[in-house]
Amino acid sequence: MPAATLTAARSLVATPATARTIGSVEGRRAFAFKEVGKRFGDKIVLDGISLDVRAGQFLAVIGKSGCGKSTLLRLLAGLDRPSGGSLTFGAAEEGHSRTRFMFQEPRLLPWASVVKNVEIGLTGIAGGADARRRALAMLEEVGLADRADEWPSVLSGGQKQRVALARALVGQPQILALDEPLGALDALTRIEMQQLLERIWLDQKFTAVLVTHDVGEAVALADRVVVIGAGRVALDLDVPVARPRRHGSAELAHIEGTILDHLFNRA
Amino acid sequence: MSLAARLARNGTAGWLLPAAIIAGWEAAARAGLIPANVLPAPSQVAEAFWRLTLSGELIRNIGVSTLRALSGFAIGGSIGFALGLANGLSALSRGLTDTTLQMIRNIPHLALIPLVILWFGIDEEAKLFLVALGVFFPIYVNTLLGIQSVDPQLVEMGRVYGLDRRALFFRVILPGALPSIFVGLRYALGIMWLTLIVAETISASSGLGYMAMQAREFLLIDVVVLSILIYALLGKLADSLARLLERLSLGWHPAFQKG
Numbered sequence: 001m002p003a004a005t006l007t008a009a010r011s012l013v014a015t016p017a018t019a020r021t022i023g024s025v026e027g028r029r030a031f032a033f034k035e036v037g038k039r040f041g042d043k044i045v046l047d048g049i050s051l052d053v054r055a056g057q058f059l060a061v062i063g064k065s066g067c068g069k070s071t072l073l074r075l076l077a078g079l080d081r082p083s084g085g086s087l088t089f090g091a092a093e094e095g096h097s098r099t100r101f102m103f104q105e106p107r108l109l110p111w112a113s114v115v116k117n118v119e120i121g122l123t124g125i126a127g128g129a130d131a132r133r134r135a136l137a138m139l140e141e142v143g144l145a146d147r148a149d150e151w152p153s154v155l156s157g158g159q160k161q162r163v164a165l166a167r168a169l170v171g172q173p174q175i176l177a178l179d180e181p182l183g184a185l186d187a188l189t190r191i192e193m194q195q196l197l198e199r200i201w202l203d204q205k206f207t208a209v210l211v212t213h214d215v216g217e218a219v220a221l222a223d224r225v226v227v228i229g230a231g232r233v234a235l236d237l238d239v240p241v242a243r244p245r246r247h248g249s250a251e252l253a254h255i256e257g258t259i260l261d262h263l264f265n266r267a
Numbered sequence: 268m269s270l271a272a273r274l275a276r277n278g279t280a281g282w283l284l285p286a287a288i289i290a291g292w293e294a295a296a297r298a299g300l301i302p303a304n305v306l307p308a309p310s311q312v313a314e315a316f317w318r319l320t321l322s323g324e325l326i327r328n329i330g331v332s333t334l335r336a337l338s339g340f341a342i343g344g345s346i347g348f349a350l351g352l353a354n355g356l357s358a359l360s361r362g363l364t365d366t367t368l369q370m371i372r373n374i375p376h377l378a379l380i381p382l383v384i385l386w387f388g389i390d391e392e393a394k395l396f397l398v399a400l401g402v403f404f405p406i407y408v409n410t411l412l413g414i415q416s417v418d419p420q421l422v423e424m425g426r427v428y429g430l431d432r433r434a435l436f437f438r439v440i441l442p443g444a445l446p447s448i449f450v451g452l453r454y455a456l457g458i459m460w461l462t463l464i465v466a467e468t469i470s471a472s473s474g475l476g477y478m479a480m481q482a483r484e485f486l487l488i489d490v491v492v493l494s495i496l497i498y499a500l501l502g503k504l505a506d507s508l509a510r511l512l513e514r515l516s517l518g519w520h521p522a523f524q525k526g
Contacts (some may be wrong), residue, residue, distance in 0.1 A: 079427065100428075107424040108327045111442040111519040120438075151519045167428075 003110055028055040029090045031076065031205035036085035036195045037231075038071050045071045047231035048085065052175045054172070055090055058201060058208045060222035062215060064263065069211045070179055076209060077101040092174065100173035102181045106160035108152040114232065115139060115148040121167040125205055138170040139163075141200060158189035169200060176201075178210045182217065191247060194221055198243070215263070219255045220245055227262060235262050307489040312496065315489035324373075324478070329497065332474040335391065336463050339398025344455060348448075350412025355444070356436075358384040368407065376400045377465055389470035394463065401462035402455040409451025413444030446520060449513045454503040464498060 030053045039044040045068040053059055063069045074080040075087060077099050092098050100121070106116045118135035126134055139145045142162040144155075152160055160179060168176055178197075182190045198221055202207050212218050218225050219239055227235035237259065241251050289309050295301050296308030303311075321327035350368070355363040376397060387393035417440050425439045467476020475494050482490035517523050 077427065079423075103420070103424065105420060107420050109421060109439065109442070110436070110515075120425075120428050120430070123434070151524070153519065153521045153524070162352075 029053070029087045029088075030055040030057065031073075031087065033072075034086045034088070035237035036072075036075065036082045038068070038075060038080065038082045046075075046082075049228075049231075049233055051226065051233060051236075053207060053209070054240055055207055056205045058210070058221055058223045059213060060210045060218035060225045061228060062212055062218050062225060062259065062263070063234075065213070068231050069228050072228065073101075073177045073209060073211050076175070092172070098173065099175040099177060100168040100171060102164055102168045102176065102178045102179045104155050104183055106152070106164040106165075108159075108160055108163055112152075113149050114152060114155070116161055116168050117152060118166045121170040125171050135166070135170055138166040141169075142166045142196060146251055156189075158185050158193060161185060161193060163192075165200075166195065168249050169204065169206075172204065173206055175207045175209065178208065178211055178212075183214075184202065185211070190217070197221065202243070213261055215246075215259050216252075219252045219259070220247060225255075225259060226260060229263075235259065280386065296329075298301070304486075304488060307492060311489045312492050313407070315487070315493045319490065319493070325497075328473060328475050328478045329501075332463060332476070335394050335467075335502070336398060336459050339395045339463070340402050340455065340459050342451075343394065343399030343402040344396065344406045346399070346457075347406030347451075348410050351407045351448075352414065355411045355414025365411075368404075372404050376462065380466070380469060384470055387417075389472065393464045394474075395471060397466045398459055398462045401458040405451045405454040405458060407451075409447045409454070410444065413447030413451075414440060416447065417443035425447065446517060452512075453506060454510045456509055457502065460498060460502045460505070466493070480521075 032053065033049050033051040036046060036049045037044065049072065061069045061072060067143075068105060069081065075082050079101070079236060089098065108114075109120070112120075115132060115135050118138055119131045121138075122131045122134060125131075136145060136148055139148055142165055144159060144166070145160055147155065147159070152163065155163065161184075164181070182193050185193060197208075210218065210221060219241075222239055225235075225237045225239060226233055227237075230233075237255070239252075239255055241249075241255070275278065292301070292306070293309045296303070296311075303306075309317075316325065328524035350364065379397070379400070383393045383396055387396065421439050421443065422435065425435045430438065459465055463474075464476050467474040468480055471477040471480075475497060479491050482488070482494070514523055
């Protein structure tokens with residue numbers, strides 16, 4: 001095993017010391033990538049990514065297909081190990097799951113009722129009647145409380161993805177990693193889901209990392225947009241637009257244009 | 268709603284055709300179209316049924332055959348299920364045993380009858396062995412297939428959400444494999460009766476197959492036909508039980524939801 005992997009593995013565990021020195025609650029760090037690289041065989045997917053993300057920030061990661069943005073997210077969620085560099089997290093809080101992952105597909109268990117699917121998100125956190133109560137409260141939040149005891153197969157695509165969102169958030173994660181979760185939805189359902197996501201994020205104050213190929217979606221939701229190109233951070237842009245944001249406003253369109261220009265090297 | 272649609276809904280429609288066949292058969296036999304030494308009339312078969320029920324012979328033979336069928340099924344089915352699980356979950360186990368099992372699978376198990384008679388004579392073991400071997404493969408193959416076809420995305424989701432191995436098995440893998448396991452179960456029930464009939468016909472001193480063979484010796488064709496009908500009913504009963512189990516445990520599956 002190369003030395004870099006060892007270091008990375010160790011720092012993946014926890015570094016409460018660094019986290020505590022960061023200072024006030026507002027400026028607390030959620031996680032930081034430091035020169036993180038990832039290779040699959042000879043293919044270099046990520047080539048020294050450095051990224052410092054403040055707790056409670058809504059970060060959008062965009063890039064063309066195959067640029068490594070999903071790999072970045074998988075590293076963050078601990079689904080993969082970095083080949084080099086280090087990844088550190090802020091201190092975990094009691095009773096919270098650290099990172100939750102929301103997939104592109106809903107990935108609901110077809111043989112478990114909607115509420116049982118949400119309870120999966122409380123594995124190791126709560127059980128029994130307490131889990132059910134919390135799962136029902138979360139379903140209420142995503143507007144599906146009345147469907148709690150139905151099978152997932154009777155729900156629409158958007159509803160399934162809302163159940164998946166409830167499952168991801170019921171454990172009150174500190175970081176929510178979203179891998180193009182709205183990509184398969186129709187345009188209107190998509191906007192609805194974006195608004196729901198924004199509302200819950202404002203309410204629960206978790207750190208959100210949204211990987212998307214939709215620049216419009218990124219600027220509508222995020223505080224900060226990072227463009228990945230050739231395995232590196234190609235652009236790191238703040239989106240200082242007040243919320244609630246209006247879809248298609250001139251301000252957002254301008255930022256969207258800047259990012260698109262950058263993506264297609266028109267700058 | 269029309270009568271036909273209502274019958275189709277409550278499941279009685281399936282019995283209309285057998286009832287019509289029996290009625291036609293009775294009429295043809297009475298009219299002398301079917302000679303009595305070829306096929307007795309249903310009423311004669313019913314008479315034989317009544318006679319053998321009164322003498323206790325029928326119940327005893329059904330009991331013996333059912334016990335054999337179920338014990339053989341339990342032995343072969345549980346070994347097949349266990350190996351299917353092991354080979355579905357562990358690449359090592361699959362690597363060690365699957366090739367051998369696939370080779371054995373290609374031997375028709377009824378071809379082993381001469382060997383089995385040499386080994387066990389015509390005792391109970393012979394029948395149990397054949398039934399167990401017959402039901403082993405459908406259960407094994409379908410359990411293995413079921414586990415291998417569980418959606419890997421769901422397994423990954425389970426891992427990401429922190430399910431331990433036990434929870435992953437009981438909440439994700441086993442329920443995912445269940446539809447396929449039920450296919451194996453129903454197929455195995457068919458093989459179970461088939462094997463038992465053949466085995467009892469060739470070598471037995473009790474049971475339904477034996478009863479049919481004895482009746483043939485004495486030219487009691489009504490008893491022969493009765494045995495065949497009882498096999499059909501028992502087979503249907505086993506299948507219905509399997510379907511009931513399937514409906515109870517696969518309620519989530521779109522195919523089992525009431526439209």
